[in-house]
Amino acid sequence: MINIRVLFEKKGRAKYIGHLDVSRLMQRALKRAGLPIWYTEGYNPHMYVAFALPLPLGYESECEFMDTRLTEQMPFETVKDALNAVLPEGILVTQIAEPVYKPSDIQWAEYVLSLYPEGGTPQSFLEDWRRFLAKSSIEVVKKTKKGPKTIDIRPDIHPLAEQAGSECLQVRLRLPAGLSKNISPNLVLDSFFSSIKGEPPFARVTRIRLLCDGEKEFA
Amino acid sequence: MLQPKLERILARVQKPGRYTGGELNSVMKRKEDVSLRFAFCFPDTYEVGMSHLGMKILYSLLNEQPDIWCERVFAPWIDFEAEMRKENLPLYALESLDPVGEFDIVGFTLQYELSFTNVLNMLDLAGIPLKSADRSKLAPLIVAGGPCACNPEPLADFVDLFMLGDGEEVILELCRLYQQAKVQGWSKQEFLEKACHIPGVYVPSLYDVSYQEDGTIQAVTPLQGAPATVTKRIIKDMDSVYYPDKFVVPYIETVHDRAILEVMRGCIRGCRFCQAGFLYRPLREKSPHTLCRQGKDLCESSGYEEISLSSLSTSDYSGIEPMLTEMMAYTEQNHINMALPSLRIDNFNEELMEKIKAVRKSGLTFAPEAGTQRMRDVINKNITEDEVMKSCRIAFEGGYAAVKLYFMLGLPTETMEDVAGIIELAQRVVDLFYSLPDKPKGKGVTVTISVATFVPKPFTPFQWEPQDTMETIHLKQHHLAETIRTKKINCNWHEGKTSVLEGVFARGDRRLGAVMEAAFRKGCRFDSWSETFQYDKWMEAFEECGVDPAFYANRRRSYEEILPWDHLDYGISKAFLIRENEKARAAKTTPNCRQQCSGCGANKLKGGPCFDD
Numbered sequence: 085m086i087n088i089r090v091l092f093e094k095k096g097r098a099k100y101i102g103h104l105d106v107s108r109l110m111q112r113a114l115k116r117a118g119l120p121i122w123y124t125e126g127y128n129p130h131m132y133v134a135f136a137l138p139l140p141l142g143y144e145s146e147c148e149f150m151d152t153r154l155t156e157q158m159p160f161e162t163v164k165d166a167l168n169a170v171l172p173e174g175i176l177v178t179q180i181a182e183p184v185y186k187p188s189d190i191q192w193a194e195y196v197l198s199l200y201p202e203g204g205t206p207q208s209f210l211e212d213w214r215r216f217l218a219k220s221s222i223e224v225v226k227k228t229k230k231g232p233k234t235i236d237i238r239p240d241i242h243p244l245a246e247q248a249g250s251e252c253l254q255v256r257l258r259l260p261a262g263l264s265k266n267i268s269p270n271l272v273l274d275s276f277f278s279s280i281k282g283e284p285p286f287a288r289v290t291r292i293r294l295l296c297d298g299e300k301e302f303a
Numbered sequence: 304m305l306q307p308k309l310e311r312i313l314a315r316v317q318k319p320g321r322y323t324g325g326e327l328n329s330v331m332k333r334k335e336d337v338s339l340r341f342a343f344c345f346p347d348t349y350e351v352g353m354s355h356l357g358m359k360i361l362y363s364l365l366n367e368q369p370d371i372w373c374e375r376v377f378a379p380w381i382d383f384e385a386e387m388r389k390e391n392l393p394l395y396a397l398e399s400l401d402p403v404g405e406f407d408i409v410g411f412t413l414q415y416e417l418s419f420t421n422v423l424n425m426l427d428l429a430g431i432p433l434k435s436a437d438r439s440k441l442a443p444l445i446v447a448g449g450p451c452a453c454n455p456e457p458l459a460d461f462v463d464l465f466m467l468g469d470g471e472e473v474i475l476e477l478c479r480l481y482q483q484a485k486v487q488g489w490s491k492q493e494f495l496e497k498a499c500h501i502p503g504v505y506v507p508s509l510y511d512v513s514y515q516e517d518g519t520i521q522a523v524t525p526l527q528g529a530p531a532t533v534t535k536r537i538i539k540d541m542d543s544v545y546y547p548d549k550f551v552v553p554y555i556e557t558v559h560d561r562a563i564l565e566v567m568r569g570c571i572r573g574c575r576f577c578q579a580g581f582l583y584r585p586l587r588e589k590s591p592h593t594l595c596r597q598g599k600d601l602c603e604s605s606g607y608e609e610i611s612l613s614s615l616s617t618s619d620y621s622g623i624e625p626m627l628t629e630m631m632a633y634t635e636q637n638h639i640n641m642a643l644p645s646l647r648i649d650n651f652n653e654e655l656m657e658k659i660k661a662v663r664k665s666g667l668t669f670a671p672e673a674g675t676q677r678m679r680d681v682i683n684k685n686i687t688e689d690e691v692m693k694s695c696r697i698a699f700e701g702g703y704a705a706v707k708l709y710f711m712l713g714l715p716t717e718t719m720e721d722v723a724g725i726i727e728l729a730q731r732v733v734d735l736f737y738s739l740p741d742k743p744k745g746k747g748v749t750v751t752i753s754v755a756t757f758v759p760k761p762f763t764p765f766q767w768e769p770q771d772t773m774e775t776i777h778l779k780q781h782h783l784a785e786t787i788r789t790k791k792i793n794c795n796w797h798e799g800k801t802s803v804l805e806g807v808f809a810r811g812d813r814r815l816g817a818v819m820e821a822a823f824r825k826g827c828r829f830d831s832w833s834e835t836f837q838y839d840k841w842m843e844a845f846e847e848c849g850v851d852p853a854f855y856a857n858r859r860r861s862y863e864e865i866l867p868w869d870h871l872d873y874g875i876s877k878a879f880l881i882r883e884n885e886k887a888r889a890a891k892t893t894p895n896c897r898q899q900c901s902g903c904g905a906n907k908l909k910g911g912p913c914f915d916d
Contacts, residue, residue, distance in 0.1 A: 097305065097325035100313065101554040105320070109554060112327075112606030115637075123638060131638070142314055170606075172327040172554075286311045 085122050086154040088163065091179040091303050094145045095290075098174025103138035109175070110150055117166040122153035136187035137261060137294070140270060145291040147193075149303065151183060181303060185296050192295040193261035194244065195269050199253045202283040206248040212280045213255060217243060224275050237275070240267050252288075261294065305400070312386045320555035321349035322383060324375075324397030327552040328604065330362075331398055332372040338482055341365055341373040342396050342406040342443075346413075346421035347831070349377040353551070354559035356613055357449065358412055361470055363547035371478055374398040374406075375551070378421045378828075379428070381835060387428060394428040403429035408481060409443045410474075411462070413451035416808035417801060417831035419458060422447070423823040426461070433820060435463050435508060441484060441491045446477070452505075453535075453582055454761045454868040457808050459507035460816035463495065466503055467871060468535025469568070471544055473503040499529045503536035505871060512813055512867075518854055520812065520865040534872040535582075537908045541568065541589040548600035552607075561609035561642070562601035564594050566626075570615035571896035573903075574672070575683045575887050576711060578760035579615055581875050584905035585913045586896060591626035599633055610634060611642040666705035666749075667698045673714060674724025680890040681716050683883070688728065695732050699739055704746040706732065712779050712796065713757040713771035715887065722779045725752060726786040726794070733791045751793045754783065756802040760809050761868045762875055764883035767860040770806040772853075773799045800838045804830060806856040812867040815855070818848045874905035 094106070101109060111131050114121050123129040134151040154163075160180035167177045201209050216222075222238040242258040259267040269289050277284040294302035305313070305323065313319040334340065343362055345352030352358060358375070365373035374396035379387060387394070393402040403409055409431070411422050423433055426445070432438050435445065447458065448466040455465045466473045477498065484494040499506040509529035513521040525531050538544045546565070553560055569586035570579070598610050610630070614620060627641070634641055671691050673679045679686060695706055710725045729750045736748035756776055759765040771779070776799040783794060808815065821844035829835035845852050860866065862881050869877075879902060886893060893901050896913055900906075906913050 097323045098554075100319040100323045102320070105554050105556065108556075109552075111608070112552065115606035115608070116603065129638060142319070170327075172552075173325045286314065 086157055087183055088152060088154060088160070089181045089183040089303070090150045090152065090163075090167065090177055091181065092148050092150070092171075093176045093178060094139065094148050094174060095176075096144075096174040098172070099142055099144045101174075102141050103135065106148075106175075107133060107135055107150075109172070113167055113170050113175075114152065116170040119163060119166055120155045120158070122155050134187070137190060137193070137266075139291060140268060140289075143269075143289045143291060146178075147291055147294050147303065149294075151187070179303065185300070185302055188263050189296040190262040190294050190302055191260065191297050192258050192299075193291055194256065194258045194293040194295070196290045196292055197255050197257065197269060197273065198288040198290075199255070200251060200286040200288075201253070202285050204282065206251065206253040209253040209280075209285070210246060210248040213246065213253060213276065216276050216279050217241065222275055224271050226271065237267055237271060240265075241272060256292075258295075308390060308392060309400070312383070312390060312392065316382045316386060317380065318349075318555060320553075321377065322379065322397075324400065326554055328549040329375075329398055329551045330366040330372070332366075334372065334399065334401070337370050337372040338485065339371045339408065339478055340406045341371060341478065342376050342403045342409045343373050344376040344403070344409060344411045344422075344425055346378050346411055346418040346425060347829075348380055349553070350555070350557040352377045353553045353557040355412070355414065356563050356565060357470065359547055359550050359563075360545070361474055362551070363549065364471060364545045365474065365478070367545070368475070368478070370482070372398075374401075376403055376409075376425065378418075378425055381829070384424070384428065393430050394425055404431050404443060407442050407444065407485070408478070409445050411445075411447040411449075413447050413449040413455070413458075415831060416451055416457075416805045419451075419808060419819055420823045420828045420830055422458065423461065423820065424828040427823075434460050436460070438463075439491060441481075441489065441494055444481065444491070444494070448474070450579065450582055451809075453578075453871060453873060454809065454811070455505065455507065456512075456813050456867040457811040457815040457819060459813045460820075463491070463506070463508070464498055465505045465507070466536070467505055467533060468503055468873070469538045470536075471538055473501060473536045476501050477504065496527050496529075499527075499533075502534060505533040507813075510870065514814075519860075520867060523865065523870045525870075532870050532872045534908075535874065537585075537587070537874075538568070539587065539909055541565075541587045542593045546597050548597070549604040550601060550607075552605045559611065560607075561611050562598060562605060562607040563611050563613050564598050564601075565589065566594060566612050566614040566617060566620045568614075569905075571619055572616060572685065573683055573883070573893055573895065573901070574685075575681070575764040575883055576672070576714065576757055577615075578763050581762045581903070582873055583615065584874055584903060585909050587909075588621060591622040591629060594622075594626050595629045595633065598630055602634075602637065602639055608638065609640040609642055617643055666707055666751075667703055668707040668709065669694055670709035671728065672709065672711050673721065674710065674726070674728045675721045677890050678714060678717060678721040678724065680892050681887050682711075682714055683887070683892050685892055685895065688731075691728065692731070692735055695735055696739065699736050699743065699748075700741045702743050704736070704743045705749040705751070707751040707753060708732070710752060710754045711757045712754050712783070713776055713802075715759075715765055715768045716890075717771075717779075719779070719782055722782050723786045725754065726783060726788075726792065729792045729794075730788065733789060748791055749793065750791060751795065754780070754794065754796040756796070756799050758802055758806045758809055761866065762873050762880070764880050764887055766810065766866065766880065767862065767864075767884060769859045770802075770856045772857055773803055776802070797833075801831065801833075801836060803852060803856055804838075804841060807852045808855075810867070811855050814848075814850060818844050818850050821848055874903070874908045876902075876904035879903045 132153050139145050163180045164177045221236045225232050240260050244256040246255045365371050376396050445463045447462045448470050452465040495506045498504050509526050511524045515521045567588040569583045672684050729752050732750050759768045822841050825840040827840050
């Protein structure tokens with residue numbers, strides 16, 4: 085049995101497919117592709133597939149992954165082509181790889197946020213954004229299993245780049261991601277929007293990279 | 304890519320995947336390449352509509368034609384509707400995302416009466432005038448089909464034409480005539496006067512309905528040479544009829560998301576309450592071989608992990624054993640489940656159960672429909688209590704500890720003894736479980752009884768019968784609850800208000816169009832959803848229009864009365880329905896079609912006897 089990691093993009097209309105639905109979609113694609121997928125043994129055999137770090141509904145991503153197992157060795161390019169031939173619009177396999185790190189090794193995720201102002205301009209938005217980041221603490225209420233908890237997320241926001249274009253403000257961020265600590269861009273966006281006047285802007289979010297400890301690329 | 308306006312709206316609604324399209328196997332064409340655009344509308348949510356087989360068949364069939372592009376449209380849920388109205392976003396089709404108002408033909412499938420207001424709401428959201436008379440141009444032509452087209456009169460003001468019976472042939476004939484009309488520049492009226500001569504096409508505006516003083520119909524008069532009766536269409540050969548080899552595979556979870564095989568059309572049973580059992584006559588089966596090929600094609604193109612068999616009574620399919628044997632060889636090898644709904648009690652046996660058990664471990668469901676033998680004879684269910692007990696015993700001995708039993712309340716001639724009989728039967732099933740030495744060890748039994756409210760429907764022997772009033776139904780439900788003596792029996796029913804409305808529209812006439820429009824203007828839609836059903840608004844609408852719902856729901860009709868659907872012919876003769884109604888009153892049963900032909904008349908559609916031997 086051969087462990088493989090399927091790295092894929094989720095873009096366009098596919099961003100409206102929820103996490104569980106992506107799992108079902110991928111299993112059906114594996115079936116349609118006719119790949120020799122390993123099934124669990126036991127009373128109710130099912131395909132072995134594993135996903136981690138659910139992407140919030142409405143986000144795009146360039147760095148999704150699924151771990152699965154083949155029953156026989158195959159060239160990775162063949163697996164990739166077979167899957168891409170049967171995947172729907174918006175889902176594209178970029179690489180098949182041997183898993184190096186475990187999903188639990190993921191520490192950080194990087195995102196691009198595109199913020200379209202309602203009124204105002206991307207330039208004025210950029211000033212708002214800088215003012216927001218200049219705060220010494222940003223307290224948000226996070227839902228946890230033990231109930232709502234107030235946390236300061238400012239130390240966790242690592243801005244990487246910012247650019248005011250003609251239509252929108254684009255910012256790149258690194259945020260903690262993974263099992264031990266996970267900060268969703270929604271938390272950042274919600275507290276940013278509540279710090280500015282007027283209607284909340286329309287936001288597009290794309291997850292672009294997953295990093296392990298020591299800034300090593302997960303994939 | 305989606306338009307920015309739509310994208311912004313999608314960020315604010317529940318389940319945006321309902322509104323985005325782009326699913327696997329959805330058909331994209333260029334509008335320049337086709338001469339007819341068909342918007343196939345299902346007047347309920349995406350999740351409900353995407354589970355419907357008829358839409359899948361006709362969608363694929365139309366798209367097989369290079370010069371036709373058929374797209375899907377569903378009713379937006381109330382949150383999305385509010386956004387659409389606020390942002391002036393017209394109803395659009397899921398493939399091109401183009402507004403429905405730009406299509407040539409807008410077709411609705413009418414699966415249940417309580418979806419009628421959604422038809423009006425969808426027209427309104429598309430910016431299309433509701434009334435046929437207010438639409439003078441040929442496009443968009445509003446058409447409808449499906450089981451509720453058997454009495455389309457409540458929708459006669461809004462829909463330009465209805466297609467009766469099986470749609471596979473008539474829909475193409477209609478499209479071809481439309482293409483000709485487009486090329487030759489016919490007016491809408493010219494088109495309708497020609498279309499009414501396509502067999503199975505009913506153009507309500509070409510029939511004048513007059514009423515007597517007591518409110519019953521005086522006459523239905525065809526105009527402009529329209530045929531006096533319109534006969535439904537049937538597909539004679541199920542093995543050669545078109546069937547899709549691909550289904551659009553939804554992203555989001557829908558009610559049924561699996562490969563569906565249509566084993567047969569029609570039913571041999573003749574249960575007197577069941578409209579489908581009469582509407583889809585005569586029985587036509589597919590061969591096991593055809594089914595296995597179609598199942599394999601569908602699984603390979605979709606990646607589905609489950610195949611379900613669809614028919615009115617799957618265990619009556621004459622090829623069930625060879626079909627399951629051949630099919631399971633494929634499904635087991637490919638990790639695919641087989642689902643077998645609609646099994647009857649009287650031919651449920653150990654062998655069939657072993658096949659079911661191989662794929663499903665949850666409970667089993669049977670439908671005795673009524674609690675006493677007299678009542679089951681009235682409805683011609685043709686099963687005995689011994690058969691119910693035998694099936695439950697087989698299930699219990701096979702390891703099942705839960706059974707579900709379906710019943711109906713409010714059947715004609717029903718007494719309180721018949722109502723109590725439902726619980727007494729369930730109690731005997733509980734007692735049976737504990738009397739068995741081979742019962743599943745360490746488990747308690749659960750008998751769930753689900754009690755629906757009976758609604759008399761056109762083209763059934765009960766089409767003349769009064770429906771129980773809501774008060775009577777409530778009394779009967781109360782009596783059910785009082786009769787239960789054990790926690791082993793779970794009893795479910797729902798409130799009777801939707802059944803009242805269903806009953807009114809099922810046997811309604813054209814005068815209900817005004818009521819429907821008034822209710823829609825008051826905000827009624829999604830009437831089959833408890834969270835959106837507004838009974839009080841409906842009652843206001845009846846009041847304002849001076850229409851008494853009891854006239855339609857609770858009145859006994861005489862055999863002589865002209866019924867609103869009498870000019871439509873579903874193959875079943877009125878003489879047969881009268882015979883069956885008389886037998887029901889005498890609690891006499893009728894054998895099934897394989898045992899003996901009862902002369903319903905439907906074989907004339909086939910042009911010969913239903914069975915060779």
